[in-house]
Amino acid sequence: MVRRTKDEALETRHRILDVAERVFNERGVTRTSLADIAKAAGVTRGAIYWHFTDKADLFCSMVARVTMPMESPICQMDHRASPDPLASIRDMMVGILRKSSEDPQVRRVFHIVFHKCEHVDEMQPVWQRFNEMHAGCLLRIEEGLRAALTKGQLPKTLDARRAAFGLRALLDGLMSTWVMDPDHQPQAHEAEALIDLFMSALHAAPRPAQRTVRRRVKLAA
Amino acid sequence: MVRRTKDEALETRHRILDVAERVFNERGVTRTSLADIAKAAGVTRGAIYWHFTDKADLFCSMVARVTMPMESPICQMDHRASPDPLASIRDMMVGILRKSSEDPQVRRVFHIVFHKCEHVDEMQPVWQRFNEMHAGCLLRIEEGLRAALTKGQLPKTLDARRAAFGLRALLDGLMSTWVMDPDHQPQAHEAEALIDLFMSALHAAPRPAQRTVRRRVKLAA
DNA sequence: TTGCATACATACAAGTATGTATGTAAAATA
DNA sequence: TATTTTACATACATACTTGTATGTATGCAA
Numbered sequence: 001m002v003r004r005t006k007d008e009a010l011e012t013r014h015r016i017l018d019v020a021e022r023v024f025n026e027r028g029v030t031r032t033s034l035a036d037i038a039k040a041a042g043v044t045r046g047a048i049y050w051h052f053t054d055k056a057d058l059f060c061s062m063v064a065r066v067t068m069p070m071e072s073p074i075c076q077m078d079h080r081a082s083p084d085p086l087a088s089i090r091d092m093m094v095g096i097l098r099k100s101s102e103d104p105q106v107r108r109v110f111h112i113v114f115h116k117c118e119h120v121d122e123m124q125p126v127w128q129r130f131n132e133m134h135a136g137c138l139l140r141i142e143e144g145l146r147a148a149l150t151k152g153q154l155p156k157t158l159d160a161r162r163a164a165f166g167l168r169a170l171l172d173g174l175m176s177t178w179v180m181d182p183d184h185q186p187q188a189h190e191a192e193a194l195i196d197l198f199m200s201a202l203h204a205a206p207r208p209a210q211r212t213v214r215r216r217v218k219l220a221a
Numbered sequence: 222m223v224r225r226t227k228d229e230a231l232e233t234r235h236r237i238l239d240v241a242e243r244v245f246n247e248r249g250v251t252r253t254s255l256a257d258i259a260k261a262a263g264v265t266r267g268a269i270y271w272h273f274t275d276k277a278d279l280f281c282s283m284v285a286r287v288t289m290p291m292e293s294p295i296c297q298m299d300h301r302a303s304p305d306p307l308a309s310i311r312d313m314m315v316g317i318l319r320k321s322s323e324d325p326q327v328r329r330v331f332h333i334v335f336h337k338c339e340h341v342d343e344m345q346p347v348w349q350r351f352n353e354m355h356a357g358c359l360l361r362i363e364e365g366l367r368a369a370l371t372k373g374q375l376p377k378t379l380d381a382r383r384a385a386f387g388l389r390a391l392l393d394g395l396m397s398t399w400v401m402d403p404d405h406q407p408q409a410h411e412a413e414a415l416i417d418l419f420m421s422a423l424h425a426a427p428r429p430a431q432r433t434v435r436r437r438v439k440l441a442a
Numbered sequence: 443t444t445g446c447a448t449a450c451a452t453a454c455a456a457g458t459a460t461g462t463a464t465g466t467a468a469a470a471t472a
Numbered sequence: 473t474a475t476t477t478t479a480c481a482t483a484c485a486t487a488c489t490t491g492t493a494t495g496t497a498t499g500c501a502a
Binding site for chain 4: 225226227254255256266270275276
């Protein structure tokens with residue numbers, strides 16, 4: 001076999017990662033052997049072991065390639081610096097949802113990470129990164145909400161931490177649902193409408209006493 | 222080895238399932254062999270192959286044992302029959318969250334299903350069941366919202382489908398976050414407060430034109 | 443009490459994935 | 473141009489894991 005030039009080697013590496021992304025997505029991570037990936041990429045396992053130390057290393061490298069929606073510049077901005085923190089938060093959330101649903105590579109990797117692999121310790125860098133993304137997103141929303149509170153954009157009775165927690169949960173749920181179904185492509189308008197709808201809840205916050213007496217429901221299974 | 226009576230055999234079966242639940246949760250499904258489970262259960266692989274045809278069968282049986290929060294009676298009620306559909310939806314969502322966060326077995330199985338196994342076709346019955354749970358939950362929320370609309374509990378401009386989709390996403394996100402962290406036990410009040418907060422958004426719905434002009438944000442990564 | 447089915451344990455066969463060691467031809471380098 | 477790396481391919485040894493086949497002692501039924 002002909003020895004490849006440096007550029008060609010890099011291309012081989014990319015091809016392996018591309019193929020891994022596709023095959024992991026189709027068959028799951030553990031069910032696909034390195035031989036499967038090698039075959040699909042038109043190389044042998046030798047090539048994989050040359051570029052990556054391990055299957056876990058290959059997996060982590062595959063994930064590390066892509067910039068996740070919560071890591072994109074839209075999500076790194078400090079809402080406290082914005083003249084309109086609420087609008088800033090909204091734009092961030094819409095941006096995250098848009099990238100999650102429109103970028104096919106992001107969708108594939110999300111699908112693999114959430115449904116086609118197991119969260120075991122050998123891929124720890126990936127989980128750590130996702131946890132940091134998750135925590136960072138919550139932090140920025142909360143910061144933004146506090147800024148909105150001080151600017152008088154929101155009622156003083158609003159619990160910023162709780163509201164931020166809820167907004168992030170909404171984000172998680174929407175991303176999960178839209179990514180789970182591989183061929184469902186939500187229209188861009190839908191994400192905006194949903195975010196706007198639920199952010200409007202923050203304005204209605206000051207209702208310490210409920211308007212109706214809740215019916216108590218037995219929890220017996 | 223002594224032959225067991227029928228009750229003892231049933232107990233063996235339960236013990237195998239209990240152990241599988243624990244070990245799958247700790248080490249992940251694919252990383253634990255049937256030999257591991259057998260050893261931890263104090264039996265041999267023979268016992269496992271007697272009670273279950275397969276590892277996939279064992280896994281599915283383990284999941285099938287438990288009633289998921291979305292399958293409990295609280296979630297099967299038809300909100301359309303309620304005099305207060307909104308309160309009924311609220312109670313359902315709070316009930317789901319409560320059971321998800323309080324029942325340790327539910328937490329373990331959720332954790333396994335979402336983070337410690339791969340969604341491959343050999344466990345299809347499990348995924349099918351979860352999909353049906355998911356779809357059924359959305360359906361019931363939407364039905365309830367429509368009933369609330371006809372009863373005048375909500376503004377006529379509210380998009381019931383969209384709102385239901387958002388509420389379920391909120392549920393998903395909260396469950397995911399609370400289940401992911403194995404030793405985080407949210408206080409019961411928190412779930413109620415979050416549901417109340419975001420359900421209040423539905424009342425504020427009729428805002429066809431946004432109050433401020435949105436700053437357009439570039440999406441370039 | 444005999445006989446059969448049960449509830450496992452034990453033993454065996456075979457595939458499969460992994461990691462490593464080695465081979466090799468061309469690119470890079472001096 | 474000679475030498476050294478590089479970028480793989482090939483070959484091999486090993487360790488698991490699974491599935492099945494078989495053994496076996498006992499509960500249970502007739």
